[in-house]
Amino acid sequence: MAPTIAQKRWMYRHMLISRRFEEAIERIYFEGKTPAFNMANGPIPGEMHLSNGQEPCAVGVCAHLDAGDVVTSTHRPHHVAVAKGVDLKRMAAEIFGKAAGLSGGRGGHMHIFDPAVNFSCSGIIAQGMGPAVGAALSRKLQGKPGVAVAFLGEGAVNQGAFHETLNLAALWQLPVVFVVEDNAWGISVSKRQSTAVPRNDVRAAAYGMPGTYVPGNDPLAVFAAAGEAIERARGGAGPTLIEIETYRLAGHFMGDAEGYRPAGEKDALFARDPIPALRRRLIEDGSLDEAEADAIEAAAQATVDEAIAFARAADYPAPETALERVFA
Amino acid sequence: MTEQTGRNERRLTIARAMAEAVAQEMRIDPRVFLMGEDIATLGGVFGNTRGLVEEFGPERVRDTPISETAFIGAAVGAAADGMRPVVELMFVDFFGVCMDAIYNLMAKNIYFSGGGIKVPMVLMTSTGGGYSDAGQHSQCLYATFAHLPGMKVVAPSNAYDAKGLMTAALRDDSPVVYMFHKGLQGMGWLGTEPGATVDVPETSYTLPFGQAAVVREGRDVTIVGLAMGVHNALKAADDLARRGVSAEVIDLRTLVPLDRDTIRRSVAKTGRLIVVDEDYHSFGVSGEIIASVVEHDLRGLKAPPQRVAYPDVPIPFSRPMEQFCLPNPAKIVQAFDRMAQA
Numbered sequence: 001m002a003p004t005i006a007q008k009r010w011m012y013r014h015m016l017i018s019r020r021f022e023e024a025i026e027r028i029y030f031e032g033k034t035p036a037f038n039m040a041n042g043p044i045p046g047e048m049h050l051s052n053g054q055e056p057c058a059v060g061v062c063a064h065l066d067a068g069d070v071v072t073s074t075h076r077p078h079h080v081a082v083a084k085g086v087d088l089k090r091m092a093a094e095i096f097g098k099a100a101g102l103s104g105g106r107g108g109h110m111h112i113f114d115p116a117v118n119f120s121c122s123g124i125i126a127q128g129m130g131p132a133v134g135a136a137l138s139r140k141l142q143g144k145p146g147v148a149v150a151f152l153g154e155g156a157v158n159q160g161a162f163h164e165t166l167n168l169a170a171l172w173q174l175p176v177v178f179v180v181e182d183n184a185w186g187i188s189v190s191k192r193q194s195t196a197v198p199r200n201d202v203r204a205a206a207y208g209m210p211g212t213y214v215p216g217n218d219p220l221a222v223f224a225a226a227g228e229a230i231e232r233a234r235g236g237a238g239p240t241l242i243e244i245e246t247y248r249l250a251g252h253f254m255g256d257a258e259g260y261r262p263a264g265e266k267d268a269l270f271a272r273d274p275i276p277a278l279r280r281r282l283i284e285d286g287s288l289d290e291a292e293a294d295a296i297e298a299a300a301q302a303t304v305d306e307a308i309a310f311a312r313a314a315d316y317p318a319p320e321t322a323l324e325r326v327f328a
Numbered sequence: 329m330t331e332q333t334g335r336n337e338r339r340l341t342i343a344r345a346m347a348e349a350v351a352q353e354m355r356i357d358p359r360v361f362l363m364g365e366d367i368a369t370l371g372g373v374f375g376n377t378r379g380l381v382e383e384f385g386p387e388r389v390r391d392t393p394i395s396e397t398a399f400i401g402a403a404v405g406a407a408a409d410g411m412r413p414v415v416e417l418m419f420v421d422f423f424g425v426c427m428d429a430i431y432n433l434m435a436k437n438i439y440f441s442g443g444g445i446k447v448p449m450v451l452m453t454s455t456g457g458g459y460s461d462a463g464q465h466s467q468c469l470y471a472t473f474a475h476l477p478g479m480k481v482v483a484p485s486n487a488y489d490a491k492g493l494m495t496a497a498l499r500d501d502s503p504v505v506y507m508f509h510k511g512l513q514g515m516g517w518l519g520t521e522p523g524a525t526v527d528v529p530e531t532s533y534t535l536p537f538g539q540a541a542v543v544r545e546g547r548d549v550t551i552v553g554l555a556m557g558v559h560n561a562l563k564a565a566d567d568l569a570r571r572g573v574s575a576e577v578i579d580l581r582t583l584v585p586l587d588r589d590t591i592r593r594s595v596a597k598t599g600r601l602i603v604v605d606e607d608y609h610s611f612g613v614s615g616e617i618i619a620s621v622v623e624h625d626l627r628g629l630k631a632p633p634q635r636v637a638y639p640d641v642p643i644p645f646s647r648p649m650e651q652f653c654l655p656n657p658a659k660i661v662q663a664f665d666r667m668a669q670a
Binding site: 070072101102103104106107111113114115118120122124127129130131132133134135136137138139141142148160161164165167168171172324325326327328 | 361387388390392393395397398399400401402403404405406407408409410411413425428429432433436437438439440441442443444445446447448477478480500501502
């Protein structure tokens with residue numbers, strides 16, 4: 001399954017929005033945190049898990065989804081949220097802890113909820129998988145269209161939730177796709193140190209579902225694999241497990257010194273940055289010319305600038321609103 | 329287990345009352361469906377889903393694998409997507425294998441979405457011991473769930489309340505933990521407190537959350553309990569009455585929300601408070617109830633409040649050891665005697 005030119009441009013644009021957004025967050029995150037780094041300080045306090053480098057996973061999958069489809073993501077959710085169409089201004093405001101944020105500042109960057117596009121995430125490893133399976137079950141029971149996609153990291157595959165939800169989804173033949181973003185590191189522990197098999201797509205066999213491995217952090221290859229899986233799900237043929245070789249160009253979280261990485265790994269990863277690579281390919285295959293690519297870049301930057309400006313200008317919530325919205 | 333009484337009421341067990349409430353709601357609301365272990369063909373280990381799969385079929389009454397993390401997590405996702413799932417955690421003691429789905433997803437998603445999503449789901453779970461099943465199948469853990477924000481917690485003591493609270497839970501847009509005591513369930517093989525089997529109207533009705541019931545009026549002491557504790561309190565009240573002591577008994581019915589006003593009003597009248605709780609003694613329901621009274625007004629108290637709760641030990645298997653630990657009417661009477669001496 002090959003993307004149309006419009007889909008390729010869409011993927012390029014959303015990879016750029018995601019990256020520019022993360023770059024802005026990274027810059028602002030360090031405001032107020034120098035010279036001494038204290039996570040509690042600055043306009044964006046708390047943990048921050050950037051998705052730089054993992055954009056191919058998000059756009060290659062979400063290119064096949066519309067607002068009605070359900071996505072659950074992880075503690076590293078921004079790229080997926082961008083690709084799913086989450087309101088960028090309100091997501092930025094949420095990350096800043098502002099009243100105009102998606103959740104009025106209650107959630108922050110690890111708890112992004114945008115019901116308008118059926119996006120949610122959980123900061124706990126593998127725990128977005130159950131809700132995705134449940135959303136898929138809901139669609140099946142209601143006879144409503146739509147699929148669910150659960151994003152997870154390669155570190156999540158050794159959690160009980162992974163195995164329980166794969167079994168349940170296959171048992172009930174639910175319209176759900178499990179997408180493992182293998183960025184090779186669970187904080188400081190490598191995949192080789194944590195996982196008994198080199199590739200997790202083989203685990204699909206244990207649950208009688210197809211498993212696909214997508215090497216190379218290639219958005220077009222992700223698009224092809226995800227397209228097949230989502231088509232299967234939409235057609236009532238049940239779940240699929242996809243593992244994508246990707247990488248994070250940032251640390252696990254902001255402030256991570258990344259001393260666990262072998263020498264030279266980061267340089268090699270930057271040399272394979274998927275965003276300039278996609279630009280080159282799209283120009284080569286005639287999907288874009290240089291001017292169009294530049295225009296997409298400029299538009300992406302403008303979109304991010306607008307969102308960040310909105311978040312900066314927004315008011316903090318009244319402190320006592322902390323006591324509201326516990327129940328529906 | 330059903331016997332006819334007048335005016336469209338029958339004596340029902342809690343198990344039957346729960347199943348009837350769910351069935352009546354499923355007839356009018358296609359969004360309600362069930363997931364759990366042994367809830368379909370078997371009708372629930374504790375009988376509370378009996379007859380449902382026969383009427384509604386296996387799509388809406390789903391036996392699950394032994395995968396609580398998966399199916400409780402799935403319920404959260406289905407609830408956010410417009411369904412109204414009911415899930416059963418067979419024994420509350422099993423919460424350890426699936427607590428993330430319960431307290432990080434079910435309980436927090438409304439808040440973390442700023443109220444943008446609803447989580448209309450009911451988590452039914454059995455509580456209580458007294459039948460030598462030891463400490464992985466006998467706990468109450470009321471306080472564990474009531475302590476964590478974001479879940480409503482109900483614990484009926486009789487079939488009338490069980491039906492009304494279940495119907496209310498099914499119609500709530502927030503998650504409800506519905507804790508039913510095995511010893512009240514009406515399952516012969518567990519031994520059953522007869523006082524839990526009461527007249528229940530055939531028609532559907534709701535009981536509001538956060539309204540405790542004064543199940544026996546009295547003047548001299550207030551005894552507060554929930555679930556099995558209510559029956560122990562009523563028996564103790566009978567014993568005290570024979571001695572000329574008039575005890576008021578309050579059935580909390582729901583822990584979240586907690587009806588502190590009814591307790592305070594009663595203690596203001598009686599001046600004495602005993603809390604009965606089959607959950608652990610420390611850091612629990614009994615301490616919360618006492619604190620709710622004394623932080624409000626100390627002046628009306630004629631004696632220090634007392635608690636009759638489970639000692640802070642894992643629940644033992646051996647009958648004499650377990651029975652030694654459980655609350656019972658005699659311990660409540662003794663608690664009153666301690667107050668009388670104060």
